Amino acid sequence: MSAILIVLVIAGTIGGAVAGFFKKFTKSSFWGITALLTLLFQMAIGAAVKKTSGGFGIAVLVTTVVVLFALNGVGQLLKTLLDKAVKSRKRLSHYKNVDAIEENEALILNAVDTGDKREYKKQLKRAKKIKDSAGAWGIVDGVVGAVNGSINALMGVGAAILALLLFVDLSQIGLLNAIFARPLSSGSWTGLGTKLAFDLPLVCALSITARIGYKGGISSVISLVIILGMLAGCGAASFSIASSSVCAGAVEGLKNGMLASLTAVLGDAVTLIARIMIAGIIFLLSLVFVVLVGICLPKLTSKLRESKIFAAADGVIGAVVLTIVLLIFIMVFGGVAYTLHDLAFMEKFNTYAAYSNIGDCMYAHNVMNGLFQFLPLRGWFGSVSEPVNPTPEEAPAEAVIRALTA
Secondary structure (H helix, E strand, O other): OHHHHHHHHHHHHHHHHHHHHHHOHHHOOOHHHHHHHHHHHHHHHHHHOOOOOHHHHHHHHHHHHHHHHHHHHHHHHHHHHHHHHHHHHHHHHHHHOHHHHHHHHHHHHHHHHHOOHHHHHHHHHHHHHOOOOOHHHHHHHHHHHHHHHHHHHHHHHHHHHHHHHHHHHHHOOHHHHHHOHHHHHOHHHHHHHHHHOOHHHHHHHHHHHHHHHHHHHHHHHHHHHHHHHHHHHHHHHHHHHHHOHHHHHHHHHHHHOOOHHHHHHHOOHHHHHHHHHHHHHHHHHHHHHHHHHHHHHHHHHHHHOOOHHHHHHHHHHHHHHHHHHHHHHHHHHHHHHHOOOOOHHHHHHHHHHHHOHHHHHOOOOOOOHHHHOOOOHHHHOOOOOOOOOOOOOOOHHHHHHHHHHO
């Protein structure tokens, strides 16, 4: 299995490099590079700053997101500058080819007038070869795109493999443990892998979320919320109308007609079924307005995003909002999980969290930890055992030794 995972990483990296070279950096997403640099920065500050309280956790998470956004801004700036250089070089190439293009067009028109099909096909082939060249900037665009594509693929495949191995190790499913026994016992996993098991997937998720938010913009999110709200509103209104006196006759007609055979079996439930059927018909009719809004809103936002200023502001706000939503979700998950931290089956989870900076911030140093103590989760998992999680002041190595000897 270790060989298969290695082959997946190598194949993914090579495939990403090839795709990036042909797609070019100016046309690609660079979430992988921003995720990698953010991860390295986050590991550095995690090692340098002493863990104290829940405030430490939120500070590290916010700092991580700020660095991620700053790197995205730098990447976007470099991408814009390279795109301008490529377009400038193509325009220069176009001006140099003007004579050849005009000559080719004249020969094509002449071939059409004379009915010379052979000459016509020949000149069409020649036209395809007269292209605007980006010159050296095109090569730079392709090389940088290849590097960017390989890092994107490496980060994506790596995050997926780490998440898979983490799930296998935490779930303790016999069959999966047997299949992945060698990777889980390898030095690469017990060393670097355990330290990145939380951090790499989480940083990749944050980076991708920021890119999605920037690309779609807050206007797309608002449009989606409006459409979903209209669907929910139409559904509620349809059922309300079907339950009112306005549709009482129609309900009785369905009960005594189409649904008459079900009355003996379902009793009063037939009335509810009749109301749901009528509500469904009303809802389908009201969908006409939702569809119209669904067609017009995206076109309106697309028109607004033609303005570069609006598109930039819309994208930044969308990225911030979507990233904050993901951060809140991560912290809620960590806070809920921490209510079980001193149960025996959480021992491995505690050890992984102690090794991870982001994982620790969403777990042991999460400002939301006190909000979920009322949840009855502990009773679902049995009695409380001796605490096995490392304290905030412990080094990871000391925590692991204490956990194993407890």
